[in-house]
Amino acid sequence: MALRRKRAVGAVLAxxxxxxxxxxxxxxxxxxxxxxxxxxxxxxxxxxxVINYEESERKPLRTFSGEDVRDTxxxxxxxxxDGEIVxxxxxxxxxxxxxxxxxxxxxVHSELQKRKIGTVLGINVRDYNPQVSNxxxxxxxxxxxxxxxxxFKTAAALGGVPTSVVPTTIVLDKQHRPATVFLRSITAKxxxxxxxxxxxx
Numbered sequence: 001m002a003l004r005r006k007r008a009v010g011a012v013l014a015x016x017x018x019x020x021x022x023x024x025x026x027x028x029x030x031x032x033x034x035x036x037x038x039x040x041x042x043x044x045x046x047x048x049x050v051i052n053y054e055e056s057e058r059k060p061l062r063t064f065s066g067e068d069v070r071d072t073x074x075x076x077x078x079x080x081x082d083g084e085i086v087x088x089x090x091x092x093x094x095x096x097x098x099x100x101x102x103x104x105x106x107x108v109h110s111e112l113q114k115r116k117i118g119t120v121l122g123i124n125v126r127d128y129n130p131q132v133s134n135x136x137x138x139x140x141x142x143x144x145x146x147x148x149x150x151x152f153k154t155a156a157a158l159g160g161v162p163t164s165v166v167p168t169t170i171v172l173d174k175q176h177r178p179a180t181v182f183l184r185s186i187t188a189k190x191x192x193x194x195x196x197x198x199x200x201x
Contacts, residue, residue: 040178042159051181055201058177064157066147069124069133076147078121078176085118085198087191088170090152090161092126093136097185098167102140104188105169109144111192117199122146123154125166173198 040059044051065077078086089105091098109120124146127133133148147154155163158170161181169182171194180194 040159042161042178042181044162044183049182049184051183053177053179055173055179058173058175058179060175060177061159061172062157063176064147064154066123066149066154067130069122069130069137069146069148072130072148076121076145081119081121081176083174085112085174085195086172086176087112087118087120087195088123088158088172089120089186090123090125090155090166090168091146092124092166093132094126095166099140101167101185101187102142104186104191105144106140106142107188108191108195111188112195115199118195120144123152124148124150125152125163126150171195171198173201 040061061078063078065075065079068074068076087105087108089101091102093099105120105122112118112120122142122144124133127148128150130148133146136142137146152163155161158168159178161168161170162183165183167185169186169191170178171180171182171191173179179198182190
């Protein structure tokens with residue numbers, strides 16, 4: 001079973017590398033996100049699109065930080081949200097499913113803020129013009145914070161999630177351990193069903 005999982009991970013990561021090679025863009029001016037620590041390793045058994053981790057089997061992410069999409073002179077860090085539930089979402093304004101789920105993510109963020117239990121934290125990938133990304137947030141009324149990470153360096157901190165799958169949404173518990181990974185677009189209900197369980201832990 002372990003061997004099959006390792007092979008599956010290898011296949012996913014290889015496919016991610018091939019996909020990215022086909023859509024590579026000039027990233028000379030893009031700053032890299034920084035990640036340290038953690039021991040979570042992403043595995044997708046049988047190509048599943050939703051992976052749930054029981055509390056006993058969760059492992060912490062490497063912490064990471066990067067430029068704020070809205071102000072690239074500022075830095076956002078996962079540690080800014082210590083003790084909170086964090087809904088990580090990789091997105092790009094070029095991505096149709098990302099545009100479709102944006103309202104749902106804002107709904108989730110508003111509910112997390114209302115309950116004072118967490119945040120949505122976006123990771124903006126493959127957008128090599130921060131103004132275009134910022135305009136997308138403003139035009140769609142999205143209030144949640146987002147890290148500007150065109151080359152998706154934070155994928156390493158996320159245990160090696162496939163960088164070719166955008167959007168990806170990872171719901172972290174209060175210890176910032178992945179509880180659920182969505183390798184597809186989400187609805188507010190999808191995410192809040194997970195959040196409601198984590199809030200009671």
